[in-house]
Amino acid sequence: MAKLTIDDLKKIKDNYKATMTVRDGGSRAKVTVHMGTCGITAGARKVMEALLDEISKNNITDTIVTTSGCAGFCSKEPMVTVELLGSSPVKYITMDEDKMRKVVKEHLLGGKIVEDCALVAGNESSY
Amino acid sequence: MENYRASVMLCGGTGCMAGDSLKIKDAFTDELNKRGLSHEINVVITGCNGFCAQGPVMTVYPDDIFYEKVKVADVPLIIEEHFIKGRPVEKLMYKELAKKSAIPLMKDIPFFSLQVLRALRNKGLIDPEKIEEYIARDGYMAAAKALNEMTPEQVIDEMKRSGLRGRGGAGFPTGLKWELSAKVKGGEKFIICNGDEGDPGAFMDRSIMEGDPHVVLEGMLIGARAIGASKGYIYVRAEYPLAVQRLQIAIDQAKEFGLLGDNILGSGFNFDIEIYQGAGAFVCGEATALMRSIEGKRGMPRPKFWRSAVKGLWDKPTVLNNVETFANIPQIILNGASWYTSLGTEKSTGTKVFALSGAINNIGLIEVPMGIPLSKIIYDIGGGVPKGRKFKAVQLGGPSGGCIPESLIDTPVTFEDIVKTGAIIGSGGMVVMNDLNCMVSVSKFFLEFTTEESCGKCPPCRIGNTVLQDLLEKITKGEGEEGDIELIEDISHEIIKTSLCGLGQTSPNPVLTSIRYFRSEFEEHAGDKWCRTGVCKDLCTFYIEEEKCKACGACKRVCPQKAIIGEKKVPHRIDQSLCVQCRSCYTVCKFDSVKIGPRAMRDQLLEQWVSDSGKTVAMAGKEE
Numbered sequence: 001m002a003k004l005t006i007d008d009l010k011k012i013k014d015n016y017k018a019t020m021t022v023r024d025g026g027s028r029a030k031v032t033v034h035m036g037t038c039g040i041t042a043g044a045r046k047v048m049e050a051l052l053d054e055i056s057k058n059n060i061t062d063t064i065v066t067t068s069g070c071a072g073f074c075s076k077e078p079m080v081t082v083e084l085l086g087s088s089p090v091k092y093i094t095m096d097e098d099k100m101r102k103v104v105k106e107h108l109l110g111g112k113i114v115e116d117c118a119l120v121a122g123n124e125s126s127y
Numbered sequence: 128m129e130n131y132r133a134s135v136m137l138c139g140g141t142g143c144m145a146g147d148s149l150k151i152k153d154a155f156t157d158e159l160n161k162r163g164l165s166h167e168i169n170v171v172i173t174g175c176n177g178f179c180a181q182g183p184v185m186t187v188y189p190d191d192i193f194y195e196k197v198k199v200a201d202v203p204l205i206i207e208e209h210f211i212k213g214r215p216v217e218k219l220m221y222k223e224l225a226k227k228s229a230i231p232l233m234k235d236i237p238f239f240s241l242q243v244l245r246a247l248r249n250k251g252l253i254d255p256e257k258i259e260e261y262i263a264r265d266g267y268m269a270a271a272k273a274l275n276e277m278t279p280e281q282v283i284d285e286m287k288r289s290g291l292r293g294r295g296g297a298g299f300p301t302g303l304k305w306e307l308s309a310k311v312k313g314g315e316k317f318i319i320c321n322g323d324e325g326d327p328g329a330f331m332d333r334s335i336m337e338g339d340p341h342v343v344l345e346g347m348l349i350g351a352r353a354i355g356a357s358k359g360y361i362y363v364r365a366e367y368p369l370a371v372q373r374l375q376i377a378i379d380q381a382k383e384f385g386l387l388g389d390n391i392l393g394s395g396f397n398f399d400i401e402i403y404q405g406a407g408a409f410v411c412g413e414a415t416a417l418m419r420s421i422e423g424k425r426g427m428p429r430p431k432f433w434r435s436a437v438k439g440l441w442d443k444p445t446v447l448n449n450v451e452t453f454a455n456i457p458q459i460i461l462n463g464a465s466w467y468t469s470l471g472t473e474k475s476t477g478t479k480v481f482a483l484s485g486a487i488n489n490i491g492l493i494e495v496p497m498g499i500p501l502s503k504i505i506y507d508i509g510g511g512v513p514k515g516r517k518f519k520a521v522q523l524g525g526p527s528g529g530c531i532p533e534s535l536i537d538t539p540v541t542f543e544d545i546v547k548t549g550a551i552i553g554s555g556g557m558v559v560m561n562d563l564n565c566m567v568s569v570s571k572f573f574l575e576f577t578t579e580e581s582c583g584k585c586p587p588c589r590i591g592n593t594v595l596q597d598l599l600e601k602i603t604k605g606e607g608e609e610g611d612i613e614l615i616e617d618i619s620h621e622i623i624k625t626s627l628c629g630l631g632q633t634s635p636n637p638v639l640t641s642i643r644y645f646r647s648e649f650e651e652h653a654g655d656k657w658c659r660t661g662v663c664k665d666l667c668t669f670y671i672e673e674e675k676c677k678a679c680g681a682c683k684r685v686c687p688q689k690a691i692i693g694e695k696k697v698p699h700r701i702d703q704s705l706c707v708q709c710r711s712c713y714t715v716c717k718f719d720s721v722k723i724g725p726r727a728m729r730d731q732l733l734e735q736w737v738s739d740s741g742k743t744v745a746m747a748g749k750e751e
Contacts, residue, residue: 003385005393006271009262016263020253034251036337037330037369069338071251073238074330075490081251088232122233 019064028062029108030089032081036070042077043096050097051080054104063108076119082107088121131169133210136186139172143182147199148172151183154202168210187215194219237507238489243470245478246294246454247494249339255373258380261341267386269457273349274394277460282353283309286456288464290476295321295412295449296527296553297629298475298542301456304446307436308354311444316356318347319421319440319447322363322370323405323412326525327576329556331480332450334492336363336370339454340377344387344400346453349460351398354446359400362417364407374402409526409580413628414439414447416582427582428628449554451480471497475541479555485522486561488513495540502536505559516561520644524553526573526580527633529640530566549640551633563714565662566645567652571599573637577630588631591622595638603663605726607653612642657725664708668728671712673698675720682712682721703733 033039033048048067055065071079076093082103083089090113092103099117106112113121137143137152152170159165181195192215194205201219208214233239244250253260261267273282287302308316320343324332336343347359363370378400381387389397403421410416411426418440420426439445455477459467468476475497481504484490488510495504505511505521512518520530529550531538538544545552560569578592598615601607619635626632642649651657658666671682671691676698683691683699690706693699701712713721 003390003393006275009267009271009392012259012262013265013268016259020260020263032251036334037367040369066254067256068251068253069249069255070334070492072242072247072334072493073489073491079251120231120233120236120239122239 027064028085030064030066030081030083031108032066032068032083034069034071034077034079034081035067036074036077038070038074039077039079042094044078046097047078047080047095047100050100051104054101058104058109060104060108073119079119084108084111089123090121091119092117093119132167134169134171134188136171136173136188138182138184143184146183148183148185148197150199151185151197151202154199155206158202158206162206162211164206164210168206192220238491238493238510241499241503241508242494243478243496244494245458245470246335246342246451246480247339247492248458249342250334250492251338253339255338255340256376258341258377258384258386261339265461266341266457267345267392269460270345270348270352270386271392273352273460274392274396279309279353279355282349282460285460285464286353289459289467290464290471290474291452291455291459291467292475292542293449294451294455294479294554296524296551298552301448301452304436304448305350305353307434308356308444308446311437315358315443316354317440317443317445318351318354318356318359319417319445320347320359320361320363320453321412321414321417321447321449322361322367323417324367324450324554325364325407325409325412325580326527326554326556327573328482328484328522328558329525329554330482331492331555333367333370335450335454335480336367337373340370340374341381342454342457343374343450344377344381346448346456347400348387348391348398349456350446350448350453352396354444356446357397357399359398360421360440361400361402362405362411362421363402365404366407371402371404378402408582409576410582410628410630413630416628417447418445425582427584428630430627451555472539472541474543479540479552481555481557483509483557483559485558486512486516486518486564487559497541498539500537500539501531504540504557505536509559512559512561516563519560519562519564520566522550522558522560522569522637523556524551524633524636525556526577527551527629527636528553528556529636530560530569530644531640532644534644549636549643551636563660563662563710565658565660566641566648567599567603567658568662570638570641571596571603574599574634577634581630581634585625585627585631587622587625588627588634591618591626592631592634594618595622595635599638602649602652603658603666605656605663605665607656609654611653612646612649616642651725655725656727659723661708661710661713661723666726667708668703668724668726668732669701669706669708669710669713670703670722670724670728670732671699671701672720672722673700675718677718677720679717681715681717685711685715687711701732703729703736 033044035044078095080092080095081089103114106114137148155170159168183197184195185197186193205216208216249264283302283305291301292298322332322336351359387399405411408426411420413428414435416426416428435445437444471477478494478496480494482492493508518533520532522530531548531550535548542552574596578596581588581592583589595618598611619639622635623632656666661667678696678698688705688707690702691699692702
């Protein structure tokens with residue numbers, strides 16, 4: 001790939017901002033599995049597998065599935081963040097395969113937050 | 128059409144009209160006018176909502192909050208709370224819905240609301256293996272600015288004005304370090320990222336390297352530009368495989384994008400980064416030992432006749448900063464020094480990341496403004512001590528730090544204030560201890576660690592720490608003598624004064640602060656042969672206070688030795704010949720009837736037991 005100029009950098013920024021956010025990316029939802037060392041040790045890979053399995057089983061095509069690092073609440077890992085278009089992201093804690101499947105069915109498809117394993121809704125303050 | 132920020136959909140069905148919903152509408156209009164909100168909030172009368180039984184009802188959009196049985200008198204409250212303060216009025220919310228919103232918002236949970244994310248701003252938000260996602264969050268914009276719009280002097284000036292101090296522990300001003308190196312004219316220079324995080328209970332740097340590797344690269348790139356380095360190393364321990372993997376992916380991507388390599392972003396500046404994996408020796412976190420390790424030599428520190436910034440790796444000017452320090456740099460360049468100093472105190476600016484662990488409810492990684500009191504971190508963000516136990520101390524700074532007791536819990540977290548307590552901020556490990564922790568044992572644990580990790584080059588550290596450890600071992604074994612504690616203090620001061628590097632110069636800090644704040648506990652160990660927490664097994668006797676015992680049988684069930692004797696309704700008793708001091712009965716008892724006495728009690732109780740039952744007994748457990 002050719003060398004990046006500052007304009008290229010800005011273009012990438014604008015393009016990817018769209019695909020990363022639910023609102024601008026044309027997706028209906030985004031699911032993030034937090035896979036830092038803490039998350040992986042606590043079983044995030046199994047959670048990810050269950051998520052991908054449910055996504056393909058249910059033929060879900062309008063959802064961004066992605067991984068990220070530690071969400072900060074290491075004692076409550078594995079953690080998953082689900083963001084539906086137009087709502088605040090919801091953080092789920094101490095997830096396992098069954099809970100992940102339930103979250104896909106009830107929250108991602110049904111639009112209803114699974115309260116048993118939801119910790120909090122909203123975005124963290126950063127500035 | 129006007130753009131309203133919220134709409135009140137007030138039900139105008141027959142049921143609600145009978146409940147005065149039109150008067151409610153007038154009240155809203157009046158009140159909104161009075162408060163100058165009429166152009167922001169729209170009030171609409173709708174058709175029947177269908178939920179007539181709870182009328183008058185209304186829905187607020189876009190919040191989607193449903194209020195029931197609204198009265199004219201409620202209107203000012205709704206406007207004040209909901210529209211001005213942004214807090215839906217719970218008592219008017221439909222009960223079922225109110226229950227449904229049981230999931231709190233981040234602003235309502237102190238764990239989230241008291242944090243300010245700067246170094247961790249991409250925490251959990253981006254895919255660390257995609258450079259594009261980092262770029263989408265303003266990634267490499269600061270590098271572009273530093274490379275094309277700023278001179279190296281301006282970059283250094285910005286850093287100096289930001290007041291950023293090294294986040295690895297020593298707190299040396301980053302801008303000053305850069306300036307020292309930049310002033311050396313000509314020749315090859317290096318920049319190193321210290322990712323050799325080794326304190327027990329610390330995982331801040333690992334999380335940044337794993338979760339946001341590009342921020343480290345960008346910080347290094349800016350630093351390299353400022354001092355004129357063409358080559359950078361990230362020194363990361365091999366025990367962090369995921370960090371190594373993600374950093375490598377990040378470096379490869381940055382090279383592919385031309386953000387590392389030659390003529391970066393058309394600026395004519397060349398810079399490259401290589402990962403160097405350490406074998407996990409704690410001393411290699413020390414700057415000069417780390418540089419020797421990269422040179423392929425045994426990781427040992429050198430005397431600091433000269434600064435590494437002037438003569439470091441391969442005797443070239445070298446700047447070494449910690450992972451978290453680098454993670455702060457792009458934001459400082461992008462937003463300016465005054466933005467950075469808007470948080471924190473005069474001498475400790477910005478934010479600091481801490482790894483909260485130990486006896487605390489919310490174990491995890493947090494970022495808080497400098498100057499926040501320790502108590503806020505422990506009780507509000509950390510959620511306090513679990514299982515109803517009592518807070519005893521918080522350990523800061525790992526093997527170089529110390530334990531801060533409850534009496535100093537309101538100490539503001541700044542470099543200066545924490546040092547006054549005898550601890551240090553260090554890299555940011557924060558281990559909370561409860562009343563089950565024995566301070567002598569905790570001191571011994573840290574000394575065992577430093578003794579093990581001492582490189583052996585200088586005798587004060589190599590021999591001094593071993594002697595300290597032996598003394599503590601002796602005290603916890605019940606062989607303590609008068610003068611032992613004073614001897615520990617004496618030796619500690621000598622080690623601090625005469626050791627070659629930071630490892631030795633700080634290694635007695637944990638034991639010294641523990642003696643300073645918990646001296647009576649040391650005296651009990653050495654003099655009374657009593658460990659009141661029951662951790663030192665040779666210094667305690669577990670017994671049941673019969674007046675307090677409710678004979679519930681809880682202790683009897685958990686005792687692995689079947690050493691507890693007692694029927695229902697008969698106060699229980701511990702058979703001292705079988706007890707192995709495992710503390711299970713003590714932690715399970717809800718009536719505070721299991722007590723821990725000095726070792727000598729055991730013989731008394733045993734004699735009494737023998738005379739009561741008329742038998743001789745063999746002792747269980749270790750006997751010396």
